[in-house]
Amino acid sequence: MDLGLLRPLYKTTAPVASVSLDTTLAVENAPREIKLRWRGLRERLAGEGADEATLQALDDAVGGAPGVPGPQGEALFASEGRILAAYTLSRPPLRDRASWLPVVDPLDLVADRNRQLPYVVVAADREGADVDAYSADRHDPVSKRSFSGSTLHIQKVRVGGWSHKHYQRRSEELWDDNAAGVAQDVEAAVADVGAELVFVGGDERAIGKLRDHLGKSVLDIVVELPTGGRSDHAALTSLRESVDRALEVAVAQSHAQVLTRFTSDLKRGGAVEGVSMTAEALRRSQVETLLLTTGRNDEPRVWASPTDPLEVSSERHRLTDPDSAFAGPASALLLRAAVLSDAGFAELPDASRAAEGTGAVLRFTVAD
Missing domain, CATH: 3.30.1330.30 (Ribosomal protein L30/S12)
Structure with a gap:
């Protein structure tokens, strides 16, 4: 994992308050519970010497991201009466923590980001695709693209003779043109975030044609998912669930590779x-x-x-x-x-x- 996101946090020479907090909102009385647990951390920071201006800045920032369903956490860093950075964590920290030190204490943030990868999600059909790019440090898309090409004769018609062959050929041409447009969007999305994986779900024929138009570097990181698409809300939800499961597998494999190398290198x-x-x-x-x-x-x-x-x-x-x-x-x-x-x-x-x-x-x- 690249640690570059932390570099700005070391620009201050003043002491820093670092806070890691479970801010899951999808439970009863969540705001009140978060407030009570933050109060305990605030008292700890004050006891360690944190100034009131910095604590008040944290008072205003604590609370979690309202748009994130399910478990979440928060990592906050503050100094000299201002917030240096605030991050939403994909899962709560192992326990709530707060420290007042000459430098930031970012382990919970780093561990959370290390469990993520930059990736692209493609929900494809024969008319085009929705293409969303996600960086490793954000839960919402960095970029969103939606390609909808021509729909003329997109469904092959049941006719005979010359007309039948003409419509069949025209439909194939339209599918191919649409796939080429989607491929451009996918490659741009990969470049947006330096994606390590591209998850594709939807119409099998559309996915096959999309593959024909992707460059090798992108094609090598494509993962086809068995469910999902962009036909309706249920299809999009199914795709999102498949993406989350596939991401967990990919991250586990990445960690295993690092651990294998560490063990091997340690011996020699x-x-x-x-x-x-x-x-x-x-x-x-x-x-x-x-x-x-x-x-x-x-x-x-x-x-x-x-x-x-x-x-x-x-x-x-x-x-x-x-x-x-x-x-x-x-x-x-x-x-x-x-x-x-x-x-x-x-x-x-x-x-x-x-x-x-x-x-x-x-x-x-x-x-x-």
């Missing part, structure tokens, strides 16, 4: 595990992919420089300027170093897969 020295060794690899800009578990029970604390993100260590005296160092949760400070050294991220499915639930795949190795 191309990866490290444990907080101390991972911090050392980040200090050397060796890390290609940072791996963390998201349970965060009894999370270790590490030391870091307030000015140099790569200055992070389990031992304070190893830093260039130990007197100015501050301590914080390992995940927050390791993620900061990863973001600002252009490393990626992957979630460890459980802490037992690496010492202290922490590891890294390396870009390169160095002699001891």
Whole structure:
């Protein structure tokens, strides 16, 4: 996972309040429950030194996204009386959390985004298609396109002789022209979000013709779904359900591939595990992919420089300027170093897969 979305959060030099909260609205008395749980987190932040202006900014922001059905969560970051960023999470965090630190604490946000992929959904019929593009950090489409080509003679007619052949040929030509128009929309949608997958549902003949007009790079990421289309609300709902199931499978496969590589590289020295060794690899800009578990029970604390993100260590005296160092949760400070050294991220499915639930795949190795 690319961690670039976090980079703007590190521009402030002031302390930051980081909040992760279950904001599911699809339950009875949800707004009241959210307000009560936020009050507890607010008191914790105040006890840790958060200023009233920042807390009031969070008061105004907390509450969840009204248009999101089912479970959801919220990740908020605030400093100096203003909201730095607010994100809707696809599922609630494992538990409500709030921290007041010299830097952001974004693990819940990163874990949520790591369970998503940029993708395109195509609901196709013989007249055209609806094409929606989704980025990994948004629940609503980044772009929406709807192509409806010519409908003249789109249904083959039952006639004989010359007329029969003429209408058959004309219908085939129209289907083909419509498919070509849809293919242009699909390729544009893929470019909009850098899609890793294209889910297509609807009329089988229309999908077949669409495939004929897609370039190889897009064709390679097409996943045909057995249900859904754009004929009516039920068809669209069925398509959405199929997309959600297919996304879960795709994300699980992606995580499995990263874990397989980590395990393999660990055996031959191309990866490290444990907080101390991972911090050392980040200090050397060796890390290609940072791996963390998201349970965060009894999370270790590490030391870091307030000015140099790569200055992070389990031992304070190893830093260039130990007197100015501050301590914080390992995940927050390791993620900061990863973001600002252009490393990626992957979630460890459980802490037992690496010492202290922490590891890294390396870009390169160095002699001891």
